[in-house]
Amino acid sequence: MSFRESFVSLVQPSPSTTRSAAAVAQATVRDDVRAIAAYASHVCTDGIKLDAMECPEGLPEALRAEIAHAVSRVALNRYPDSAPATLVAQLREAFAIPAQADLLFGNGSDELIHLIVQATCEPGDVVLSPSPSFVYFDMAARFNHARFVGVSLATDLSLDLDAMLEAIAAHQPKVIFLAMPNNPTGGLWPEQSVRAILKAAPGLVVIDEAYQAFTDVTWMPEVLTHPNLLVLRTLSKIGLAGLRFGYLTGDPVWMKELNKVRPPYNIDAVTLAALSVVLSHKAVLDEQAARLRDARAPLALALASLPGTTVFESAGNFLLVRFAIGGDTVFQALSARKIFVRNFSGVHPLLANCLRISIGSTEENTVLLAALNDILSP
Numbered sequence: 001m002s003f004r005e006s007f008v009s010l011v012q013p014s015p016s017t018t019r020s021a022a023a024v025a026q027a028t029v030r031d032d033v034r035a036i037a038a039y040a041s042h043v044c045t046d047g048i049k050l051d052a053m054e055c056p057e058g059l060p061e062a063l064r065a066e067i068a069h070a071v072s073r074v075a076l077n078r079y080p081d082s083a084p085a086t087l088v089a090q091l092r093e094a095f096a097i098p099a100q101a102d103l104l105f106g107n108g109s110d111e112l113i114h115l116i117v118q119a120t121c122e123p124g125d126v127v128l129s130p131s132p133s134f135v136y137f138d139m140a141a142r143f144n145h146a147r148f149v150g151v152s153l154a155t156d157l158s159l160d161l162d163a164m165l166e167a168i169a170a171h172q173p174k175v176i177f178l179a180m181p182n183n184p185t186g187g188l189w190p191e192q193s194v195r196a197i198l199k200a201a202p203g204l205v206v207i208d209e210a211y212q213a214f215t216d217v218t219w220m221p222e223v224l225t226h227p228n229l230l231v232l233r234t235l236s237k238i239g240l241a242g243l244r245f246g247y248l249t250g251d252p253v254w255m256k257e258l259n260k261v262r263p264p265y266n267i268d269a270v271t272l273a274a275l276s277v278v279l280s281h282k283a284v285l286d287e288q289a290a291r292l293r294d295a296r297a298p299l300a301l302a303l304a305s306l307p308g309t310t311v312f313e314s315a316g317n318f319l320l321v322r323f324a325i326g327g328d329t330v331f332q333a334l335s336a337r338k339i340f341v342r343n344f345s346g347v348h349p350l351l352a353n354c355l356r357i358s359i360g361s362t363e364e365n366t367v368l369l370a371a372l373n374d375i376l377s378p
């Protein structure tokens with residue numbers, strides 16, 4: 001081959017590059033992955049966002065300035081420290097984590113849910129949770145080739161302990177996730193039921209306390225007294241959803257194993273620096289959470305007094321509401337008024353005609369109630 005011929009053969013596409021990306025992806029990506037849609041985050045630039053249990057308030061200006069200063073000093077040319085000792089100490093103090101329990105950090109608690117399943121489940125092993133509950137328990141199981149078993153709640157959305165114990169005996173789950181308070185229903189599972197589940201479980205029980213800031217109930221003090229209990233938390237619901245930080249606590253034996261599947265440097269240096277500053281002003285987060293918690297009962301009462309509504313008891317910063325005129329109808333009418341809530345109508349039979357509404361600021365809650373009054377009044 002002449003020099004010219006070999007040059008032409010180099011620059012001309014080989015047969016393999018003429019195949020379309022769609023064809024190769026079709027043949028390569030897992031069938032179950034191709035069958036689903038990616039998680040769509042809803043960015044709202046105009047309107048009232050009550051669909052993701054975020055804190056309605058931003059951080060105070062002085063605190064933002066302090067964060068900006070700390071972040072400006074971060075060595076962005078260096079990989080971050082995976083678990084800086086000062087930050088671990090701050091977290092222990094801020095969230096009453098027992099001294100002997102270890103911590104594992106996650107890029108949001110979603111990542112930790114993923115890592116728990118990854119480290120524990122062989123293909124086909126069972127991950128179990130009451131249902132309906134947080135959708136990522138199911139997704140993380142499936143993405144990691146585990147089998148998800150959802151145990152239906154009772155029709156009043158309370159935990160069906162007998163059904164849970166039966167399912168545990170039948171499926172021998174490697175991991176049981178208990179979200180307390182439960183998303184999207186808002187309920188808490190009775191203490192004795194949780195004890196029975198901890199006792200019956202052959203593997204891990206992860207109590208996901210994403211909404212713990214809005215209730216007095218926590219299993220954190222007992223995290224070391226059960227050999228199979230881990231407590232999972234996120235800072236997303238107490239004002240830091242943009243930071244992407246969650247933590248898992250439990251016996252050091254568990255943390256040592258789970259840490260092996262954590263991607264290196266999963267928490268970036270900017271997050272670590274910002275978090276350390278925020279935790280030195282933890283009262284700000286507590287005050288924000290207390291305001292939402294105080295607003296919950298009056299909002300629930302006001303919603304319940306509207307025509308054709310059923311409001312479920314919630315221990316979180318959100319309320320699940322059933323609308324007799326139809327969840328889709330109310331969802332569309334609210335969206336048309338630029339009030340964005342989460343529609344669970346078609347998601348699970350027990351959630352028929354239900355919308356999940358985050359508790360907003362005083363003004364947002366007032367606008368929401370006025371809009372619903374308008375939509376629901378005959």
Ligand SMILES: Cc1ncc(COP(=O)(O)O)c(C=O)c1O
Binds near residue numbers: 109210
């Ligand atoms: C029960 C529960 N756990 C975990 C998460 C994930 O939180 P993040 O990934 O923001 O930490 C959520 C988010 O909605 C949740 O409802």
